[in-house]
Amino acid sequence: MLFIDGVGIGSNDETANPFVAAESKYFKAFLGDDNRVTPTEHDGIIIPTDACLGIKGLPQSATGQTSLFTGINAQKKIGRHVTAFPTPALREILKSTNILKGLAEMGLNVTFANAYNEEYFQREPKMISATTWLVLSSKIRINYLKDLNEGKALFQDLTNDFLIKKGYDIQPRTSFESGKVLASIAAEHDFTLFEHVVTDTIGHKRDMNLARQQVKKVDEFLDGIFEMIDLDEHTLILSSDHGNLEDISVRTHTRNPVPTIVWGKKKEQIQDKIEKITDITPLLLELATS
Numbered sequence: 066m067l068f069i070d071g072v073g074i075g076s077n078d079e080t081a082n083p084f085v086a087a088e089s090k091y092f093k094a095f096l097g098d099d100n101r102v103t104p105t106e107h108d109g110i111i112i113p114t115d116a117c118l119g120i121k122g123l124p125q126s127a128t129g130q131t132s133l134f135t136g137i138n139a140q141k142k143i144g145r146h147v148t149a150f151p152t153p154a155l156r157e158i159l160k161s162t163n164i165l166k167g168l169a170e171m172g173l174n175v176t177f178a179n180a181y182n183e184e185y186f187q188r189e190p191k192m193i194s195a196t197t198w199l200v201l202s203s204k205i206r207i208n209y210l211k212d213l214n215e216g217k218a219l220f221q222d223l224t225n226d227f228l229i230k231k232g233y234d235i236q237p238r239t240s241f242e243s244g245k246v247l248a249s250i251a252a253e254h255d256f257t258l259f260e261h262v263v264t265d266t267i268g269h270k271r272d273m274n275l276a277r278q279q280v281k282k283v284d285e286f287l288d289g290i291f292e293m294i295d296l297d298e299h300t301l302i303l304s305s306d307h308g309n310l311e312d313i314s315v316r317t318h319t320r321n322p323v324p325t326i327v328w329g330k331k332k333e334q335i336q337d338k339i340e341k342i343t344d345i346t347p348l349l350l351e352l353a354t355s
Contacts, residue, residue, distance in 0.1 A: 066164070066258050066302050066349070068133070068196070069283065070126065071265025073308020073321035074113055081314040083276035090284050092311075094324055102336055107291050109301075110332060113322035115341040116307045122146050123318045126265065129306030129342065130195035131155045134163045136346035151195050159198040164346045165258060166203040168353055173255035178247055180208045180218035182233065196260045210235060217250065219243050222263050223286050240282040244289020251299065256353070261286075268309035271316055279310070296329035300352075303327075304345055 075082040077095040084092040094103040094111040103111040116124045118132060120140040125148040131139035135158055140146055143154050151159060169175045177200045185197075200207060208218035210233060213225070220228055223240045238246070251257040267279045294301065303326040308319035325345065327335050331352055338348050 066256070066304075068130075068258065068260045069264055069303060069305050070260070070262040071268045071307060071309035071318065072305040073116070073311045073319050073323050074111075075308070075311030075319075075321060082311050083273060083280045083313060084311060086273060087277040087280035087284070089280050091287050091326065092280070092324060096321065105326060106287075107296065107328055108332075109326055109328040110336050112325040112327065112336060112339050114304065114325040114339055114344075116305070116323045117320050118341060118343065120144075120146060123320060124307035125149075125318065126306055127151045127155055127195065131158055133304065133306055133342045134165075134195060134199055134346060135159060135161075136343050136350075137162070138343050150192055151198060152191075155195070156190070156198055159195055160202040163199045163202060164349060165199045165205060165256075167346070167350050168256050169203045169205055171350075171353060173353060174253075175203065175205050175256045176208075176250065176254045176258070177205065178208070178219050178250050178257050178259040179221050180210055180213035182210055182228070194260075196258070199258075216246055219246055219250075219259060221261055223261065223282055239289075240285040241289040241292075244286040244291075245293050246289075247286075248290045248293030251294065256349075264310045268311075268313065269316055271313045273313060276310060276313055294329075298330060300327065300329040300331040300335070302335070302345070302349070304342065306342065 074094045079086040090106050093105050105111050116129055118138050118140045125146040127147040127149055128139045137158055139155055139158055165175055212218040223243045225235045225237050228235045247259055267275050305323040308321035312319050325339050
């Protein structure tokens, strides 16, 4: 499963939507399309998916990620959208139930493919991400920079540029190479989750050149995955927590649906069962037993 932060389905407008301007191979659904399900490369399907969950205002990362990864409508439960990192109430939801914990408790071989630097866990709890709470609550192995250098993990920016600029002794990668690494990791596990957050960061900058470059990096990352993955044996699902990058005419998040993109073995079992981001985790838990 790929979590790509801050990506919605925008209009077919190259002046506002970097996915149009960059001629993305994979993100081909647009607002106003008549079909609910849109085909994409490698026989995939794009399902417009509600991220607002019945709550007024703009959807935000903390509640959106909690809802996505637990199947619980966190926005409704606490009565509002919450930005950035999970609050204590959201952390309790994440620790009680989530996709990694649920699958691990079923006895499946589960991994979170992102690598951490050791300093990350010196943060205060309020500055720890939703996905990290999933990892900690599921008690699965944590990947560090040693694993990154050995090709057993990825850094969230796809290229390791962030770490290199910070002075870490890390080899650079292309996005394509990172895609191949992720596919090799997934081949050794029953379920693999990877998080990429730069898309949301760049969406807030309203810089079309940067946004187009990032879209191309994500496309190249997916190219690398498809270079290696066997779609007759595996299912690949991509989703997001809220819109942002698809409309750089505004600096904020959007209320647009997010794309849930599905490829591979269980595509037909998934495509008619997802309408909102809270549908994804329960469905994946159900499919894990089938």
